[in-house]
Amino acid sequence: MARKIIKSKIDLYIIEQVxxxxxxxxxxxxxxxxxxxxxPGFISHVESPFQRAKYNAQHINELAKLFKCSPKDFMPDxxx
Numbered sequence: 001m002a003r004k005i006i007k008s009k010i011d012l013y014i015i016e017q018v019x020x021x022x023x024x025x026x027x028x029x030x031x032x033x034x035x036x037x038x039x040p041g042f043i044s045h046v047e048s049p050f051q052r053a054k055y056n057a058q059h060i061n062e063l064a065k066l067f068k069c070s071p072k073d074f075m076p077d078x079x080x
Contacts (some may be wrong), residue, residue: 005049011078014055017074019047021067035066 022032027034029043043055064071
């Protein structure tokens with residue numbers, strides 16, 4: 001039986017934007033976890049579409065600081 005994706009389209013979009021920036025900056029999940037003061041396992045769960053974990057507004061704000069961008073940069077231009 002296939003595993004069901006349990007995150008919304010908007011959550012998946014935000015997560016993909018963060019993951020793309022993380023990889024572009026050659027950062028590991030551990031690096032992001034340290035910056036957010038969360039466990040590396042949390043980042044792994046966030047990046048998995050089959051886990052419930054996702055970034056909240058505080059995480060997005062802190063990620064914007066890490067990547068030196070606006071929190072809006074993680075959001076789509078139009079509703080999904």
